[in-house]
Amino acid sequence: MLGLPDDTEACLFDLDGVLTRTAAVHAAAWKEMFDGYLRERDGAGFVPFDPVTDYATYVDGKRREDGTRSFLESRGITLPEGDPDDPPERETIRGLGSRKNALVLKLIDEQGVETFDGSIDYVRAARKAGLRTAVVSSSANTVQVLRAVGITGLFDARIDGVIAAERDLPGKPAPDMFVAGAEAVGTAPARAAVFEDALAGVEAGRAGAFGYVVGVNRVDGRHAAALAERGADVVVDDLSELLEREAR
Incomplete structure (x- = not known):
């Protein structure tokens, strides 16, 4: 389903570089x-x-x-x-x-802020398929960015830099923020997929034993290789690639 393991219940998305062009x-x-x-x-x-x-x-x-x-x-x-x-x-x-x-x-x-349209389409497809969604970002400006591009309603939960500070959650590459995201949408890490463009974020997904880690490469071939080396199960240039694979 959507390029993910069949037992996936939730998708946890980083913001900058995955959904928005703010990286x-x-x-x-x-x-x-x-x-x-x-x-x-x-x-x-x-x-x-x-x-x-x-x-x-x-x-x-x-x-x-x-x-x-x-x-x-x-x-x-x-x-x-x-x-x-x-x-x-x-x-x-x-x-x-x-x-x-x-x-x-x-x-x-x-x-201003722009989105990666293919990735936003993927979030919508995930919700249509019944998957729960959360945005998990180290940024303290997550709320402002989500509002600026009008996608706040696409997520069931938010764990960001502000919440991490309030709860004293270690930042990525520690898995704690993603674990909190999974808890916020009522699922276990093993049944959640992580979507990250940052090496630290991919490391966090792997360290937390999440069911699937999608590396999103917005840089070059070396970065794509580094994402795979740090633990990404698959590396794509945009989440629209997963939708295309599903269509085939």
């Missing part, structure tokens, strides 16, 4: 934030943030503070955690995260 917006915001910080810190000799390699390796799919910390550690930089309400100008993990979030909201406001 590039996040990558641009991370780059602007990190480059600005590193330029201030290191001067003319700073090494820029790579919006492809660094984004995929250190921040994609992770909670904002985890991504900030992970990338800085890759550069040998240690900062205090700070507080959740640290302003963007504060030199802490939380402060830099706030700076990045302000940039994301600015870019979304300026550029």
Whole structure:
């Protein structure tokens, strides 16, 4: 059914890069934030943030503070955690995260949000087939993005960065957010399918022993191979491919 195991009861979708074209917006915001910080810190000799390699390796799919910390550690930089309400100008993990979030909201406001139509068609097909659906995203802006593109009603539950912080859920690659998503729609991980474009998200799906993990490749052949290596059962360029396979 829809390219999934027959006993699948629910579909758990990441948002950025799977359903909406916001992964590039996040990558641009991370780059602007990190480059600005590193330029201030290191001067003319700073090494820029790579919006492809660094984004995929250190921040994609992770909670904002985890991504900030992970990338800085890759550069040998240690900062205090700070507080959740640290302003963007504060030199802490939380402060830099706030700076990045302000940039994301600015870019979304300026550029708007687009969806991957084939993936939205897949969500609709899943619901028509009687499968429960949830969006599981590390983004704290999930509600705003869902509303902006008018797809809030396609999901029975939402587990996002805000809820993860409220419940103190570890971010991806830990499986906790996806496990919470499965619980929210009343099914066991073994009967739920995970849909992810981030390496950390695929790792989370595999670590949680979910019934099926679909890797969504929006980058290139190397990223597709990496998704498979991290545990994706199948890798597609868009969820419409699963609908096409079903039709055949």
